[in-house]
Amino acid sequence: MSDEDDLDDFDPDQDDLEREDDEKDTEDWEDYRKEGDEYSEEWMPTPLTEDMAKEGLSLLCKTGNGLAHAYVKLEVKERDLTDISLLRSYIHLRYVDVSENHLTDLSPLNHLTHLLWLKADANRLRSARLSELPYLQIASFAYNQITDTEGISHPRLGSLDLKGNRIRLVTGLDPQNLISLHTLELRGNQLESTLGINLPKLKNLYLAQNLLKKVEGLENLSNLTTLHLRDNHIETLNGFSGEMKSLQYLNLRGNMVADLGELAKLRDLPKLRALVLLDNPCADETDYRQEALVQMAHLERLDKDFYEEEERVEANEIRQRLKEDQEQEVDPEHDMESDHPSSL
Structure with missing residues (x-):
């Protein structure tokens, strides 16, 4: 394959345009987060209820041996939720969006072993740690208060979004566990070093809007196409x-x-x-x-x-x-x- 063929799907102009739009989004979310800081103590405990869950469920699919059916998609955005313990029993869920709530704990999701897609943006999370989810492919924890990258070890995870958090150093991203990770988004954190991103399968790495003074530890990323x-x-x-x-x-x-x-x-x-x-x-x-x-x-x-x-x-x-x-x-x-x- 020629170099020209390699560039067929590569559109740097479009990439730059999309990233500039994203940077505006970062400013918007920063304003949102500051507002949340001001009123955080006024939030009342708001657990996810059966009625909320039923309202947010969709996408009826076959489960198990194909004889039973269940809803596999749940969207409960902007509900002021502080507790999603109810989801422990929703074991058939594959797509979950709990963005724009007040969540500090995602551990109930450890029971969702069929989960493929997770979006938990704009909550109050301090960690993205979850038990290993064998089928999880896309995970987004953008605009939280996450301070580290520990506890992320999903073997089929392809895209991980941690932008707009408070991460200073990347640790715990084990290439032996994250064997499918091709896109890592760490824009808008407080990174002081690029060490710890030793992920040979990585293709897209976004580190804009951090505190980096040099590039180090990326020399062996032989599949990286976009930096x-x-x-x-x-x-x-x-x-x-x-x-x-x-x-x-x-x-x-x-x-x-x-x-x-x-x-x-x-x-x-x-x-x-x-x-x-x-x-x-x-x-x-x-x-x-x-x-x-x-x-x-x-x-x-x-x-x-x-x-x-x-x-x-x-x-x-x-x-x-x-x-x-x-x-x-x-x-x-x-x-x-x-x-x-x-x-x-």
Whole structure:
């Protein structure tokens, strides 16, 4: 398969647009959470009732041996719930949405061993810990008060959303357990390090709006295609390696990269096609676009603009001149012998 074929399903423009929209959502949810903080002590205990559950149930499906039927989807959003203990007995549920409540405990969900999809955004959770759920594929705990990533070990989990929480360090994400995880969303936390994300199957990693100063511990993510690091405090581009052989899209917008020479550290990324460096000091340099293409010959788009053919030609010429200059510096004696051949 060619590099062009690899890019067929890759639309960095669309990705950037979606992420910018998401960042607006983050601000909205932050306002929501602050309002909740102000009135949290006024919340009355509100357990999930049978009537609420019946109202939120849908999607009738066969269960067990196919002779019985049960509703497998439950949506109980915005009910001011503080307790979902009732769900212990709803063992056939596969899709559950308990977002925008006041929940602090999800342990009743440990009994839902058929669960495929879980959304528990905008609650009061301090942990995403659950017993291992063998079929869980999508889980979202966005905009809670979660402080760690411990206790997440679902073997079929493909997408995990923890954005808008209070996580400072990633721990407990075991690649031996999370063998299917391809998308990890940690935007809008308080991360100070990228260590602990050693998940070789990971394809999409979103770390924007954290407190990161450098990239580390991601060198072996050989399947990673998208890395989003917008709005951090990154100054250098260390931490990238040729082992990241699938990385196509890298967003570093709104960081602190000042030296164009740092771009040389990205040249070993063989499939990097789209790079975003807007709102970094280096983006103000006059030869910014040219230098990026000189360092990364396969780059197709820098920020919002694709490279034109004439830019590629010019970059190739500069690259060739630099190569010749380096060769002369390596072997100056050869040049001297060429200028002054010895007589026989």
